[in-house]
Amino acid sequence: MRRSYKFLLRPTAKQTAALTACLDDHRTLYNAALEHRRTAYAKAKVSIRYGDQSAELKHIRADDPHGQARWGFSSQQATLRRLDKAFRAFFDRVKAGRTPGFPRFKGRGRFDTVTWPKDGDGCRWDSQPEHPAATFVRLQGVGHVRVHRHRPVRGRVKTISVKREGSRWFVVLSCDDVPASPLPATGAVVGVDMGVASLATTSDGEHLASPRHLAASAGKLADAQRDLARKKRGSARRRKAVARVAALHGKVRRQRVDGAHKAANALARDYDVIVCEDLRIANMTKAPAPKPDPDRPGAFLPNRAAAKAGLNKNILDAGWGVFLTILVHKAESAGRELITVNPANTSRTCARCGHRAAENRVTQAGFRCTACRHEAHADVNAAINILRAGLALRDAAQAA
Numbered sequence: 237m238r239r240s241y242k243f244l245l246r247p248t249a250k251q252t253a254a255l256t257a258c259l260d261d262h263r264t265l266y267n268a269a270l271e272h273r274r275t276a277y278a279k280a281k282v283s284i285r286y287g288d289q290s291a292e293l294k295h296i297r298a299d300d301p302h303g304q305a306r307w308g309f310s311s312q313q314a315t316l317r318r319l320d321k322a323f324r325a326f327f328d329r330v331k332a333g334r335t336p337g338f339p340r341f342k343g344r345g346r347f348d349t350v351t352w353p354k355d356g357d358g359c360r361w362d363s364q365p366e367h368p369a370a371t372f373v374r375l376q377g378v379g380h381v382r383v384h385r386h387r388p389v390r391g392r393v394k395t396i397s398v399k400r401e402g403s404r405w406f407v408v409l410s411c412d413d414v415p416a417s418p419l420p421a422t423g424a425v426v427g428v429d430m431g432v433a434s435l436a437t438t439s440d441g442e443h444l445a446s447p448r449h450l451a452a453s454a455g456k457l458a459d460a461q462r463d464l465a466r467k468k469r470g471s472a473r474r475r476k477a478v479a480r481v482a483a484l485h486g487k488v489r490r491q492r493v494d495g496a497h498k499a500a501n502a503l504a505r506d507y508d509v510i511v512c513e514d515l516r517i518a519n520m521t522k523a524p525a526p527k528p529d530p531d532r533p534g535a536f537l538p539n540r541a542a543a544k545a546g547l548n549k550n551i552l553d554a555g556w557g558v559f560l561t562i563l564v565h566k567a568e569s570a571g572r573e574l575i576t577v578n579p580a581n582t583s584r585t586c587a588r589c590g591h592r593a594a595e596n597r598v599t600q601a602g603f604r605c606t607a608c609r610h611e612a613h614a615d616v617n618a619a620i621n622i623l624r625a626g627l628a629l630r631d632a633a634q635a636a
């Protein structure tokens with residue numbers, strides 16, 4: 237199986253300057269290649285392809301010995317391929333009749349990753365498994381950069397990327413042939429409801445990864461974004477506000493990934509079969525109802541509270557995606573069975589008698605069946621329904 241690892245880099249001041257220059261030059265290359273394609277298309281209706289631009293690279297490097305020529309050939313090709321991908325997506329959107337959105341020039345802060353497609357070609361992962369402290373990544377034009385390898389890397393390193401997040405630098409490895417490490421069978425099955433008060437609630441009544449800290453950071457982020465919107469363009473205060481928003485984004489992301497890892501680890505450790513919601517469907521069914529404007533039929537009321545709730549919701553939504561991605565990997569690695577089900581009606585159906593009614597859901601957390609008087613935590617009730625739906629799917633599949 238394939239897996240990626242992300243580690244903090246500890247570059248020296250000189251290496252930091254080189255990393256910044258490396259990123260800037262790759263961004264310049266991206267923008268120049270984009271300009272080239274635009275002009276050719278606007279003036280002569282000619283489509284420039286990746287192959288044409290890649291062939292130009294050696295001239296570009298020869299003309300700029302102290303600039304572009306410092307970096308690896310293959311990382312520059314990867315940058316041109318990235319532009320090619322943006323154009324393919326653009327043409328696909330045109331074909332599909334959607335809003336095309338022409339590929340855009342990348343400003344500073346909008347281009348934060350450089351990728352080397354092959355370990356050993358312009359880059360080298362240098363790690364001794366027994367000595368995590370002696371881990372480095374060698375990057376052409378940058379040097380031998382120290383890596384904080386907080387967990388072992390398994391499998392074969394395929395691609396190496398360097399990523400800037402705020403003022404920090406990371407290396408991301410994509411590895412192939414990562415061996416699975418099956419966990420002993422537990423004989424237990426579980427249904428998982430993804431929610432707002434807790435990231436995940438199990439059919440056994442456990443609440444995993446309560447996003448309390450995340451919600452606090454999300455609130456601060458909303459405030460910081462409002463603050464940023466009031467600052468004058470080009471001012472020193474605006475730059476500070478931008479840095480603050482970026483730092484809070486980073487914090488939210490780290491908290492989210494951390495919570496998702498903990499919840500997914502607990503599930504993969506304790507259960508052989510894990511049933512959860514199909515996220516594409518969950519996102520639609522869980523969208524909050526917009527408030528209609530009574531004076532204008534078909535229009536909706538804007539309000540600040542809703543905007544803030546909207547942001548919170550976006551953050552939680554993204555949390556579900558991160559959680560499911562991590563859970564899929566952990567389950568595969570541990571040899572667990574993961575089943576996804578359509579979550580429609582799981583929150584309004586009574587897990588004891590099967591009676592389905594919107595009135596069953598009395599509050600965000602409270603469930604009381606109007607038919608049999610069964611009372612439960614709403615998320616636990618939903619998780620039991622999810623488990624049941626998953627086991628039914630599994631039985632049907634085994635019978636077929």
Ligand SMILES: [Zn+2]
Pocket residue numbers: 586587588589590591605606607608609610
């Ligand atoms: Zn009931």
